[in-house]
Amino acid sequence: xxxxxxxxxxxxxxxxxxxxxxxxxxxxxxxxxxxxxxxxxxxxxxxxxxxxxxxxxxxxxxxxxxxxxxxxxxxxxxxxxxxxxxxxxxxxxxxxxxxxxxxxxxxxxxxxxxxxxxxxxxxxxxxxxxxxxxxxxxxxxxxxxxxxxxxxxxxxxxxxxxxxxxxxxxxxxxxxxxxxxxxxxxxxxxxxxxxxxxxxxxxxxxxxxxxxxxxxxxxxxxxxxxxxxxxxxxxxxxxxxxxxxxxxxxxxxxxxxxxxxxxxxxxxxxxxxxxxxxxxxxxxxxxxxxxxxxxxx
Amino acid sequence: xxxxxxxxxxxxxxxxxxxxxxxxxxxxxxxxxxxxxxxxxxxxxxxxxxxxxxxxxxxxxxxxxxxxxxxxxxxxxxxxxxxxxxxxxxxxxxxxxxxxxxxxxxxxxxxxxxxxxxxxxxxxxxxxxxxxxxxxxxxxxxxxxxxxxxxxxxxxxxxxxxxxxxxxxxxxxxxxxxxxxxxxxxxxxxxxxxxxxxxxxxxxxxxxxxxxxxxxxxxxxxxxxxxxxxxxxxxxxxxxxxxxxxxxxxxxxxxxxxxxxxxxxxxxxxxxxxxxxxxxxxxxxxxxxxxxxxxxx
Amino acid sequence: xxxxxxxxxxxxxxxxxxxxxxxxxxxxxxxxxxxxxxxxxxxxxxxxxxxxxxxxxxxxxxxxxxxxxxxxxxxxxxxxxxxxxxxxxxxxxxxxxxxxxxxxxxxxxxxxxxxxxxxxxxxxxxxxxxxxxxxxxxxxxxxxxxxxxxxxxxxxxxxxxxxxxxxxxxxxxxxxxxxxxxxxxxxxxxxxxxxxxxxxxxxxxxxxxxxxxxxxxxxxxxxxxxxxxxxxxxxxxxxxxxxxxxxxxxxxxxxxxxxxxxxxxxxxxxxxxxxxxxxxxxxxxxxxxxxxxxxxx
Numbered sequence: 001x002x003x004x005x006x007x008x009x010x011x012x013x014x015x016x017x018x019x020x021x022x023x024x025x026x027x028x029x030x031x032x033x034x035x036x037x038x039x040x041x042x043x044x045x046x047x048x049x050x051x052x053x054x055x056x057x058x059x060x061x062x063x064x065x066x067x068x069x070x071x072x073x074x075x076x077x078x079x080x081x082x083x084x085x086x087x088x089x090x091x092x093x094x095x096x097x098x099x100x101x102x103x104x105x106x107x108x109x110x111x112x113x114x115x116x117x118x119x120x121x122x123x124x125x126x127x128x129x130x131x132x133x134x135x136x137x138x139x140x141x142x143x144x145x146x147x148x149x150x151x152x153x154x155x156x157x158x159x160x161x162x163x164x165x166x167x168x169x170x171x172x173x174x175x176x177x178x179x180x181x182x183x184x185x186x187x188x189x190x191x192x193x194x195x196x197x198x199x200x201x202x203x204x205x206x207x208x209x210x211x212x213x214x215x216x217x218x219x220x221x222x223x224x225x226x227x228x229x230x231x232x233x234x235x236x237x238x239x240x241x242x243x244x245x246x247x248x249x250x251x252x253x254x255x256x257x258x259x260x261x262x263x264x265x266x267x268x269x270x271x272x273x274x275x276x277x278x279x280x281x282x283x284x285x286x287x288x289x290x291x292x293x294x295x296x297x
Numbered sequence: 298x299x300x301x302x303x304x305x306x307x308x309x310x311x312x313x314x315x316x317x318x319x320x321x322x323x324x325x326x327x328x329x330x331x332x333x334x335x336x337x338x339x340x341x342x343x344x345x346x347x348x349x350x351x352x353x354x355x356x357x358x359x360x361x362x363x364x365x366x367x368x369x370x371x372x373x374x375x376x377x378x379x380x381x382x383x384x385x386x387x388x389x390x391x392x393x394x395x396x397x398x399x400x401x402x403x404x405x406x407x408x409x410x411x412x413x414x415x416x417x418x419x420x421x422x423x424x425x426x427x428x429x430x431x432x433x434x435x436x437x438x439x440x441x442x443x444x445x446x447x448x449x450x451x452x453x454x455x456x457x458x459x460x461x462x463x464x465x466x467x468x469x470x471x472x473x474x475x476x477x478x479x480x481x482x483x484x485x486x487x488x489x490x491x492x493x494x495x496x497x498x499x500x501x502x503x504x505x506x507x508x509x510x511x512x513x514x515x516x517x518x519x520x521x522x523x524x525x526x527x528x529x530x531x532x533x534x535x536x537x538x539x540x541x542x543x544x545x546x547x548x549x550x551x552x553x554x555x556x557x558x559x560x561x562x563x564x565x566x567x568x569x570x571x572x573x574x575x576x577x578x579x580x581x582x583x584x585x586x587x588x589x590x591x592x593x594x
Numbered sequence: 595x596x597x598x599x600x601x602x603x604x605x606x607x608x609x610x611x612x613x614x615x616x617x618x619x620x621x622x623x624x625x626x627x628x629x630x631x632x633x634x635x636x637x638x639x640x641x642x643x644x645x646x647x648x649x650x651x652x653x654x655x656x657x658x659x660x661x662x663x664x665x666x667x668x669x670x671x672x673x674x675x676x677x678x679x680x681x682x683x684x685x686x687x688x689x690x691x692x693x694x695x696x697x698x699x700x701x702x703x704x705x706x707x708x709x710x711x712x713x714x715x716x717x718x719x720x721x722x723x724x725x726x727x728x729x730x731x732x733x734x735x736x737x738x739x740x741x742x743x744x745x746x747x748x749x750x751x752x753x754x755x756x757x758x759x760x761x762x763x764x765x766x767x768x769x770x771x772x773x774x775x776x777x778x779x780x781x782x783x784x785x786x787x788x789x790x791x792x793x794x795x796x797x798x799x800x801x802x803x804x805x806x807x808x809x810x811x812x813x814x815x816x817x818x819x820x821x822x823x824x825x826x827x828x829x830x831x832x833x834x835x836x837x838x839x840x841x842x843x844x845x846x847x848x849x850x851x852x853x854x855x856x857x858x859x860x861x862x863x864x865x866x867x868x869x870x871x872x873x874x875x876x877x878x879x880x881x882x883x884x885x886x887x888x889x890x891x
Contacts, residue, residue: 034647053331350628
């Protein structure tokens with residue numbers, strides 16, 4: 001068996017040499033899924049101490065505890081952002097030797113960390129929106145500890161800041177971490193206003209150039225997507241704009257970069273929309289026709 | 298950079314002080330997601346020894362092995378239920394000093410553990426239902442080791458017992474653990490009869506006041522939900538009743554607290570129902586009209 | 595409390611004795627979910643070194659690193675396949691003493707490992723298809739590190755080889771690992787051609803006897819399933835055939851073992867198909883009729 005193993009190893013290394021690997025042999029590394037996961041967990045525990053595991057938060061120790069978490073986050077983020085920027089450099093300028101990546105990574109990290117207090121305040125508004133919007137929600141603690149839609153927006157707001165700084169790879173990896181855990185697929189490029197509420201969440205897809213206003217609620221299975229998928233259109237606005245105070249019920253699909261859903265509008269379940277809707281509308285599917293057979297078949 | 302870190306730490310602690318944290322500073326802790334996860338894994342390994350990792354089950358050691366798992370489950374459950382009850386006390390009576398929470402936690406834990414043998418027998422009927430219902434299922438072992446719908450009902454039956462005892466937070470956290478792992482979102486309040494089968498499962502949503510009879514099968518993407526979402530109606534029955542021997546195919550939506558699906562009924566894929574259906578019905582969508590274009594565009 | 599614990603332990607052991615357990619008391623073990631997870635992670639890190647966590651890939655060490663991974667994979671696979679084959683033997687021949695399982699396990703493991711270089715080349719074509727098909731994809735590295743559809747096909751191609759060798763339990767456990775992480779539920783029996791692309795992925799279901807050609811793209815919420823679910827039909831082709839160059843947009847449902855979607859066809863979002871479609875078609879739902887109410891309710 002050992003001879004076979006050696007031969008298989010040799011064949012696999014051959015495909016690495018011919019077809020390339022994820023991390024260039026001898027080249028710089030990329031961010032790993034493990035390191036991104038640790039960054040997210042640390043960030044979440046800064047936003048909501050005790051969220052993942054029990055923590056001692058007595059008021060004498062808290063500066064020390066939070067300070068240590070921020071230090072760790074700064075260190076990990078700087079390292080992973082540097083890898084990402086170097087990867088971006090290699091893609092764009094075909095060079096392995098970037099002179100500014102290390103410094104840029106530190107600057108971006110600092111800018112992002114500075115945003116955390118503001119992000120936390122926004123997230124607390126998202127918690128309020130969930131508590132107000134779901135009859136089954138008993139307390140903001142329940143929302144924080146158990147709502148997948150809340151965890152998705154917590155991470156999206158962070159990933160979106162990295163997206164705005166044009167960091168490659170990491171923002172998408174963060175939102176895919178959340179996609180794996182919640183079934184909610186928000187592209188980190190999507191712009192989302194205050195008091196955003198997603199209930200149940202599974203199957204929600206929100207595209208890169210989507211713009212969502214304040215006080216918007218979205219239910220399971222909703223797609224806010226592109227009308228058709230054409231690689232050449234990567235640079236234009238391909239996804240809809242949703243104005244303030246819109247509710248989109250489960251299974252609805254809203255497509256197209258020129259589609260605007262006007263404010264105070266309700267989109268009913270399973271509705272399929274590919275053009276704009278004026279403000280203050282309520283749109284429901286006509287009751288479908290059924291074939292009903294009574295009596296046992 | 299260190300000065301900046303200190304300033305950011307200070308700003309974050311400021312938002313904790315002004316806007317509150319998950320665990321009150323100095324106050325009692327809440328159950329953590331990590332501890333709930335460990336409780337679920339222990340419970341699952343009591344129901345199906347060897348499910349997650351290999352175990353030695355020889356008949357001399359088994360009393361010792363299972364006894365130790367039960368002891369651990371009792372200890373963890375008591376602790377987490379006590380935290381939850383104290384949280385409930387604080388919400389209701391505005392006091393940090395509950396005189397009965399500790400004792401209630403022990404009593405509830407004992408009552409729940411006493412239910413496990415009965416839950417196990419019910420779960421084995423769910424396994425039978427999956428084996429009978431899915432042509433692709435080859436053995437009950439395959440169902441146990443790989444069907445997400447089975448894992449969801451295993452955990453739901455446990456969480457539902459805690460819900461009936463009015464334990465805050467934990468039941469929902471348990472079902473959200475399962476939601477994250479399976480894409481199946483069952484509120485712990487839902488009442489579900491024997492021999493329940495969910496195939497594929499992703500996107501299933503079953504609301505808090507749903508009542509489901511025996512021998513019911515539900516496919517991926519089915520919503521059993523509320524007709525409209527009004528916070529004030531939290532105390533009334535907002536979700537449907539599904540009688541015995543009903544099959545609900547993928548993507549169907551059944552809404553409303555007064556909606557009753559009569560026994561022996563089949564609801565076809567993508568059907569949208571907001572009022573009651575008599576027993577022995579078969580309801581299918583009329584074949585939709587398509588725009589068909591032949592020839593390459 | 596200790597008396598109660600003892601009594602509960604006794605009751606649970608009683609249900610093991612009466613109703614059976616997953617691993618027969620005293621009998622051979624089954625593959626555990628933990629061991630399958632480790633096999634998948636090791637396999638993924640051979641396909642894409644550095645995918646999960648950082649790795650040192652300098653060209654002097656790489657033979658050693660990959661060699662060690664292959665050795666570990668061979669050892670783990672042999673062990674788990676042997677357990678599965680023994681389980682199959684017990685089901686079929688009612689014997690606990692298989693004379694060929696151990697040797698078959700080694701042969702199958704070797705055959706599967708020999709396939710890895712070829713699988714890797716196929717997977718790199720899947721990466722290309724994702725990069726070509728999604729306007730939001732910036733690089734093949736982004737596809738590899740973050741696309742759930744890519745991870746699903748990476749694991750499916752491996753599980754399918756085990757399925758072809760008629761190994762019980764493991765192939766389905768592998769695809770359910772992926773289902774849990776991506777919301778994509780592909781039965782390991784499904785035959786899938788080259789350059790397969792799934793975007794977003796959540797809610798995709800692909801049945802056991804599905805046959806998919808080359809250059810096929812499938813979006814979130816698509817079901818390729820059985821027309822009706824009858825246990826007796828487990829041995830016939832129950833799921834559709836999708837020819838080359840077909841695109842199936844989100845939420846579409848294609849059912850039935852005799853349904854063939856001809857090449858170069860586009861199936862629009864939410865379309866429901868239960869019979870064959872000729873080549874070069876484009877099928878879209880007629881715009882549905884809405885109830886539109888303007889003005890605030």
